[in-house]
Structures are given as structure tokens and as C-alpha cells.
Amino acid sequence: MVKVKIFDSKEAQSSARKMEEAPAVDAQAFYDVLESRRSVRVYSKAPVPEETMRRCLEAALKAPTSSNLQTWELHWVRSPEKKQLLVDACLGQPAAATAQELVVFVARPDLWKRNNGWMLDHLKASPGTPGKALQYFNKITRIVYNQGPWSVYRPFKWVWFSIRGIKKPTPREPIHAGQMQTWAHKTTALAAQNFMLAVRAEGFDSCPMEGLDSQRVKRLLGLPRAAGITMAVSVGQRAEGGVYGPRFRFDSAHFIHEH
């Protein structure tokens, strides 16, 4: 099925592309942000400047995204009426009810084809685009992400990958609409984490919320069925008692495995 070689290390290494230098960075300053990011459940009345929000939203979109297809959306709910509806859809939890700002992170697996077309337009318009890159968005992505209506290709993909996979490494997912959802949710979650850290770097706090009524949220935002609500993220400044106790993680030895 996939006959095009996606990755060619010789081409990559010999490419005359300009080096993008890795600038010197301040590790401690970064860890100060990361360590002080806590899920804040109660916010103070301090407003979050609009420009701060815009910088954090733009920072979210600098996360890596699978095949650069950017199947994400950030819905910033600002009108008081819609905000109240969103708070209700978030089950009225204080992290939403006391928030200054609310952003819904939305996975859009249904828009992969539109974005793939945009990628092709961009690559065709860029001088010096390597042939492999064009081939990737012309051929590979169209095989990998196209599941057909009602995922009709699923059994064929499954059989083909299973047979091919006996002898050689073969991607196994995504082969149906549910896995396309997962695929887009993962990419959108990367953006959400960028956003929450940026909020903290700007001196504010956040809380990710998955306990919500996704149907009501989709209706509120005018989203189609195929969209997925990755999470809502509230933003504001932590109030006294707004952090529910010190960060608690189980011993990392349970989670970090060495092979």
C-alpha cells in the first residue's frame, strides 16, 4: 500500500536547508514556570489582559502537530451569556464559575482534508520544496487519514496492515473514525499544555476540565458532531485556597520504565 519512502535520511542530511540555530535558553526559568503550574480551582477577580490571552493562544498553536495538519481549534468564549452557558456545561465547577477567561480546545479530525489541501498549496508555492514533502501530502496522508464514509475502509485497512505487519513494521492506526478522533485529540492536547504553561509564564493560572457536557459545548460553539471537545481550560489568577493542596504524584518509579 505505502510504497513511497516517507523518510530518507540521506536527503535530509545532504539538504542545503539553512540551519535553524538552537538559542541559549534558561532552564531554571523554564522549570520555575513548569513547577508553579498548578490546576487552580478558584480564581481571584483580577482580570486577564486581552493581549496576554492572545499571546497564550498563539503559543498554543506552536505545539507540534501530527503531519503538521493542525487539526485543532481554540474557542475563546468571551460574551457573558455564552460564558454562563459554558460554565453550566462544565457542571458549574468553581474552576469554570470563578474563571476570568474560558477557552475550549477542540479536536477537528474532520478538517484533515481541508488542511492537507492547504499544506499542498503552501508547499507548491514555496520555492525549493523537496519532492518527498509534496509526495507525502499528495499520497501518504491521503492513504493514512482517509477512512471513507462511515469508516468503510476499516476492514480492508485492518487486513492489509495485519498481513503486511507480519513481515515488516507497519503503522496500525488510524483505521477508523474513532481513531481519527484520538489522533486529533492528542495533537490538541499538546497545544493545551503549551497554552497552560504560557498562561503561567504570563503570571496567571489555569485549570484543564474534562468533566463537561460535550454535546452542550458543541452546540454552544456551533460545532459539528465530528468535532471532539478535548478539554476546556479556564484562566485567571489563583485566589487564596484556589490550589487544592500540594501537587501529589505517585512515586515516579511506577511510571518511568527503563529498557
Place this chain on the structure above:
Amino acid sequence: MVKVKIFDSKEAQSSARKMEEAPAVDAQAFYDVLESRRSVRVYSKAPVPEETMRRCLEAALKAPTSSNLQTWELHWVRSPEKKQLLVDACLGQPAAATAQELVVFVARPDLWKRNNGWMLDHLKASPGTPGKALQYFNKITRIVYNQGPWSVYRPFKWVWFSIRGIKKPTPREPIHAGQMQTWAHKTTALAAQNFMLAVRAEGFDSCPMEGLDSQRVKRLLGLPRAAGITMAVSVGQRAEGGVYGPRFRFDSAHFIHEH
């Protein structure tokens, strides 16, 4: 079904818990890290110190995690033999083949019950745990995340949530094993983004990879069927030409929506 009130803003606000202060942070230093994180496809031969890796792995585990259930695992593949097998399972792409270190981010929805038990043990052993917190892990999580064998509760959950949802906001997911996978993948992706940013803050580079053979990776790591491979992340120092061109994102106006 869910009769316990999960969130009680009065209890939260009146709690005598100590304030966790938000320290002053350096926004520009953070953005330097975020902006310079690029997906690096070819690495130099510079090794990554073990202590650097350990700090980054620990940083990953400071991401927020749904219901604090920490349904993630980080598999650091260090032995040359296993590394080669992992490179093969990543389809031989140069971002894996030239990497100094490889970490597989794994979603473990199947371990929610074990971790829920650990949370209860922890809360019971902690003086001053609020009743609501105990109730949450005693009752709510056990309703929300328990799908029964082969997701047999799915039709009942669906009917119940649909009826309840007519009148009041009601969570709609997760109601089956596939949605449990998505749930754990989202949490694991948050950790992966923390990790990649920490790697950059430490002066190194990374690349997330989803184009891989998840069955081979699971076999290599000794993981059960129910585990999900969120992504592999390679680590090293960018080589000349290792970044394939400047970051390209479509106009953010397509993705940031205001309501």
C-alpha cells in the same frame, strides 16, 4: 446516577488550606524555550547526559492529569538492541535512527482502577482530607471510568446520559473502552509536551513520532493489548539541516475563534 455533588465552591473557598503562592516567573525565558522547540529530524552525535534525561522525565510527570489518575507511562529505551528494534518500529525514520535517546509515551487506561486505589490510600492517610475528595475517588470515579468487561455498561450509560442530558448538563464520555483510550491518550499527550519543552530548556531537541508500528512497540516494551502508544519522542542535539525548514502554521485566524 451521579448524585454526589463533585464540586462545591463554598467548601473550596472556605477551606483553610495553605495558599500555594504563584512565584514570579520570566515570561520571555519561557517563550524562548517554546519558540525554539522544533521537531528535529536529524541529530548530531552529542550525547544527552543521563541526569538531563531524568529531569525531563520527571518534568513530564508534572503535567495535569485527568482526575489525577496518572494513567501514563514513560518507557525509556536505552539498550542498543532494543533501541534498534524501536527505530525499526518507527519505520526507520531519521528522527529515530539518529536519536541519542528514545522515550515511548504510553497511555494506560487499563490502570485507572489501580491508581484510583492508590489515590484513596493516599487520601485516607493524609490528615484533613476533605470528605468530598474521598467521595470523589470512592464513588464518582468508579462510576465514570468503570466500563465493565467488554464495555457492557455502554448502552446503559448512553441511555442514562442521553435522558439525563435532556434537562441538565451531563458528561457524555467516556462510555466505552475506545473512549477510555482517548481519555488516557490526552493526559499522556500533556506529559509529552511538558517533556519536549523541558528537553529544549535543557539545551537539547526532540521529535514526536506517531508514524510507528504500535503492535511491535508494545511487544518490545512488554505491554498488554489495552495499553496505547501515544507517541515516541526522540531526543538529541539538532544537526546541521536537522530542522526541515522554518516553522509553518496556517493563519491562526482559522483556529482561534471568539464567541
